[in-house]
Amino acid sequence: MSLLELQDVEVAYGDLPALRGVSLGVEEGETLSVVGANGAGKTTMLRAISGLLRPRAGRILLDGARLDRMPSHVIVARGVVQVPEGRKIFPGLTVKENLELGSYVAAARAHRPQSLERVLGLFPRLAERQRQAAGTMSGGEQQMLAIGRALMARPRILMLDEPSLGLAPIIVQEIFRIIAEINRLGTTVLLVEQNTRQALSLSRRGYVLENGRIALEGTGAELLGNEHVRRAYLGM
Amino acid sequence: MTLLEVDGLVKRFGGLQAVGGLDLRVDAGEIVGLIGPNGAGKTTVFHLIAGFHAPTSGAIRFKGASIVGLKPHAICRRGLARTFQIVQPFAGLSTLDNVMVGAFNRVADVAAARGRAIEIIELVGLGGKRDVPARTLTLADRKRLEMARGLATGPELLLLDEVMSGLNPTEIDEIVALIRRVHATGVSLLIIEHVMQAIMALSHRLVVLHHGEKLAEGRPAEVARDRRVIEAYLGEEVSS
Numbered sequence: 001m002s003l004l005e006l007q008d009v010e011v012a013y014g015d016l017p018a019l020r021g022v023s024l025g026v027e028e029g030e031t032l033s034v035v036g037a038n039g040a041g042k043t044t045m046l047r048a049i050s051g052l053l054r055p056r057a058g059r060i061l062l063d064g065a066r067l068d069r070m071p072s073h074v075i076v077a078r079g080v081v082q083v084p085e086g087r088k089i090f091p092g093l094t095v096k097e098n099l100e101l102g103s104y105v106a107a108a109r110a111h112r113p114q115s116l117e118r119v120l121g122l123f124p125r126l127a128e129r130q131r132q133a134a135g136t137m138s139g140g141e142q143q144m145l146a147i148g149r150a151l152m153a154r155p156r157i158l159m160l161d162e163p164s165l166g167l168a169p170i171i172v173q174e175i176f177r178i179i180a181e182i183n184r185l186g187t188t189v190l191l192v193e194q195n196t197r198q199a200l201s202l203s204r205r206g207y208v209l210e211n212g213r214i215a216l217e218g219t220g221a222e223l224l225g226n227e228h229v230r231r232a233y234l235g236m
Numbered sequence: 237m238t239l240l241e242v243d244g245l246v247k248r249f250g251g252l253q254a255v256g257g258l259d260l261r262v263d264a265g266e267i268v269g270l271i272g273p274n275g276a277g278k279t280t281v282f283h284l285i286a287g288f289h290a291p292t293s294g295a296i297r298f299k300g301a302s303i304v305g306l307k308p309h310a311i312c313r314r315g316l317a318r319t320f321q322i323v324q325p326f327a328g329l330s331t332l333d334n335v336m337v338g339a340f341n342r343v344a345d346v347a348a349a350r351g352r353a354i355e356i357i358e359l360v361g362l363g364g365k366r367d368v369p370a371r372t373l374t375l376a377d378r379k380r381l382e383m384a385r386g387l388a389t390g391p392e393l394l395l396l397d398e399v400m401s402g403l404n405p406t407e408i409d410e411i412v413a414l415i416r417r418v419h420a421t422g423v424s425l426l427i428i429e430h431v432m433q434a435i436m437a438l439s440h441r442l443v444v445l446h447h448g449e450k451l452a453e454g455r456p457a458e459v460a461r462d463r464r465v466i467e468a469y470l471g472e473e474v475s476s
């Protein structure tokens with residue numbers, strides 16, 4: 001059984017369908033990428049898993065238990081945590097306060113000191129800047145904070161929505177290295193990216209989402225070699 | 237001919253120096269890439285040039301005349317337009333109406349603005365989406381719309397702020413082709429971009445900004461080999 005499973009999930013915005021029956025499974029311990037064009041439904045899928053959108057049909061299961069009727073904070077408490085696109089940190093709060101808010105749910109709060117130590121170990125730059133207002137940091141540092149905040153919730157599955165967005169090449173490399181490290185330390189990763197090449201290189205498996213449907217599925221290497229993927233998403 | 241000339245540009249926000257004595261020029265017909273780490277001051281430089289911030293000190297001349305102290309719309313009317321990193325079209329207006337808003341910078345007549353907007357919408361490849369509300373456009377199309385709004389103001393120099401961010405490589409190739417088409421119509425460009433493949437291919441010259449100062453400048457191939465640029469910005473994977 002997959003750790004996280006989507007079964008024929010449909011989501012619509014009013015009359016406009018965004019997911020048209022998506023089925024996929026995330027296996028415990030893997031890094032899985034979902035790639036696809038803008039507007040394909042990738043963010044919608046993450047938001048549905050997080051409970052921020054309600055599916056019109058289909059089921060979302062974590063360890064066999066239905067998530068798709070739970071409120072978001074309960075989903076977070078169960079260990080499914082999203083790093084939103086565009087970071088969405090609290091700019092006026094300090095780095096440390098942002099991190100502490102990541103462990104707001106009771107289950108995570110009990111482990112706050114250990115989680116904080118772990119996150120600051122993973123992100124030395126955040127450790128140096130604990131008392132700085134988060135909004136004054138660079139884009140790369142804010143992305144690290146957004147990931148660190150999510151880790152404070154002690155996720156079983158970390159879902160990242162375009163973590164490389166708007167970042168300098170050297171920072172993108174660092175972010176991808178950190179994601180690999182987080183996975184190596186035992187957290188399952190579900191990654192949504194426009195940076196198709198780096199995402200698929202990092203992932204054991206990937207799905208290609210097109211127009212709200214899964215168009216392709218394979219190992220990272222298979223998809224990188226796939227003629228359609230190369231033409232449509234890699235610019236080759 | 238020098239179109240844009242920036243000398244000793246400084247911008248301080250309280251105690252924070254965002255731009256520290258930058259010299260920069262763009263010649264007519266040129267495409268110049270402005271790159272650098274997040275927080276290097278690139279967008280601040282755009283704000284200063286386009287009149288959204290007043291410089292602490294330094295000179296900015298466009299076509300030989302100082303534009304320091306002019307309001308953004310006045311700078312725009314002289315032929316210097318910019319786009320924004322976070323695209324914010326009028327969501328409820330159609331593509332056409334959004335672009336017409338830009339065209340009114342040059343023409344007061346509705347029919348003329350409409351004609352101009354239609355031409356530009358064709359140029360950027362949004363012809364099929366002319367009458368749909370901007371809110372229904374995908375991100376890639378909203379980036380095209382953002383360029384169209386800038387172009388509608390009739391610029392000689394267009395500043396593009398990360399028009400490729402958030403796009404996949406195939407969408408990026410389409411934007412690169414669009415920028416080449418725009419350049420072919422006689423518009424010079426100053427471009428902020430992190431997408432290395434694209435900015436290397438497009439730029440005649442690259443300027444690398446780091447901590448508000450110029451770290452390097454030169455032809456793309458030279459800059460990409462520069463040790464300091466690799467350490468501050470590119471990292472080993474991109475440069476190798």
